[in-house]
Amino acid sequence: MRSKVAERILAKTPEDIKIFARLYGDLVVKIHSILKEKGYSQKLLAEKLDKKPSEIHKWLSGEHNFTLRSIAKLQAELGETLLEVPGLQKQRNFQHTYGKTTFKVYVNKTKPQLKPDWKNEVFFETQNDLADVG
Numbered sequence: 002m003r004s005k006v007a008e009r010i011l012a013k014t015p016e017d018i019k020i021f022a023r024l025y026g027d028l029v030v031k032i033h034s035i036l037k038e039k040g041y042s043q044k045l046l047a048e049k050l051d052k053k054p055s056e057i058h059k060w061l062s063g064e065h066n067f068t069l070r071s072i073a074k075l076q077a078e079l080g081e082t083l084l085e086v087p088g089l090q091k092q093r094n095f096q097h098t099y100g101k102t103t104f105k106v107y108v109n110k111t112k113p114q115l116k117p118d119w120k121n122e123v124f125f126e127t128q129n130d131l132a133d134v135g
Contacts, residue, residue, distance in 0.1 A: 028072075028083060029061055035079050049078050 011019075036046060043061065047054040059065040060075075069084075076083045 025063065028067065031083060032061060032075060035081050039079070050074055
């Protein structure tokens with residue numbers, strides 16, 4: 002049960018700060034979990050990233066504002082996805098003109114049951130399928 006003081010502080014805390022704290026905490030917990038799973042110490046991670054152990058300690062203790070570059074470096078070294086933008090690759094819809102015909106193109110979406118009015122619609126299951134077509 003929260004105290005009234007804590008409730009007042011939380012009520013006055015801007016929403017962006019609440020979101021930042023939650024995301025930062027989630028990211029750090031995930032990184033710690035991956036380090037433990039791989040048997041990495043913070044010191045070993047620092048060596049692999051060519052950083053000082055004190056910098057890695059700051060990253061993982063809440064004293065650092067992660068940049069996309071630092072997240073990318075961590076993700077590359079750890080071989081695990083740390084940050085994902087949901088929905089971006091789930092479905093891509095666009096129009097493509099070939100000759101005089103314009104097609105509606107759907108990527109990462111399987112074709113539902115055919116309907117007679119679905120002329121000029123093309124469905125690809127993956128982005129690679131679309132790339133193969135060129």
